[in-house]
Amino acid sequence: MPKPITAPKRDLPGHGESYNPAEEYLFDDKEKAEWEEEDEDEREQNFVPQSFDALRKVPIYENLMKEHFERCLDLYMCPRLFKKKVNISDPSKLIPELPSPNDLKPFPNRVSIDYTFHTSCVRSLAISPNGLWLASGDEDSNVVIFNVKTARVARKYKLANKVVDCLAWCPDQTKCLLAAANEETVHIIAPALYGKESNQSTKETLATSASTYAVEAAAA
Numbered sequence: 344m345p346k347p348i349t350a351p352k353r354d355l356p357g358h359g360e361s362y363n364p365a366e367e368y369l370f371d372d373k374e375k376a377e378w379e380e381e382d383e384d385e386r387e388q389n390f391v392p393q394s395f396d397a398l399r400k401v402p403i404y405e406n407l408m409k410e411h412f413e414r415c416l417d418l419y420m421c422p423r424l425f426k427k428k429v430n431i432s433d434p435s436k437l438i439p440e441l442p443s444p445n446d447l448k449p450f451p452n453r454v455s456i457d458y459t460f461h462t463s464c465v466r467s468l469a470i471s472p473n474g475l476w477l478a479s480g481d482e483d484s485n486v487v488i489f490n491v492k493t494a495r496v497a498r499k500y501k502l503a504n505k506v507v508d509c510l511a512w513c514p515d516q517t518k519c520l521l522a523a524a525n526e527e528t529v530h531i532i533a534p535a536l537y538g539k540e541s542n543q544s545t546k547e548t549l550a551t552s553a554s555t556y557a558v559e560a561a562a563a
Contacts, residue, residue, distance in 0.1 A: 389406075463482040470491070472515075473516055474491065476534075478521055480508075484507060486498075486521075486523050486532065500532060503528065505526045505528075506525070508526060510522070518548055519534055520532070521534060
């Protein structure tokens, strides 16, 4: 069975609940009228303070049984959570200790390669399947292919006056093809960077695709 949770304690009575409270705790006619007009849930206290000369003159509280019933109903219906209080003298102990930067070495602490060409925002980057070439496209319609190791510009292309949204290399390493999305247009570029055999295979693929497209267009 789960650990029993103790019921919350009732609030201690205040001075206004005394049988003979001080005058400042008693209601005048205006305060009593305002208290009667308020909603029951919005009242600060659910009774009107009264003053009696002696304790034996105090009548039986008319809402006693009702309040006891509501109290038992709240204890039965309302769920309670068991919260553990933790006393922490030093709040800095809540923050984990960060490792020293010297313990994280080696890590890059200076620029080793800088690919400089674009003067506007670069929108897309793509690495060739063999990892030797980096293609980038900017907002000035430029497509540039860099050598990854030397950062040398190998090819430059100027597309239509539109932003280069996306670049993608052909995943087949025997064909050197680069696709550049230029809003509603997709350009197929053959930069011829993989070698003679790959260049020849790329040309044959482009020729076959062009002839197939022409046949399909004639049939349509």
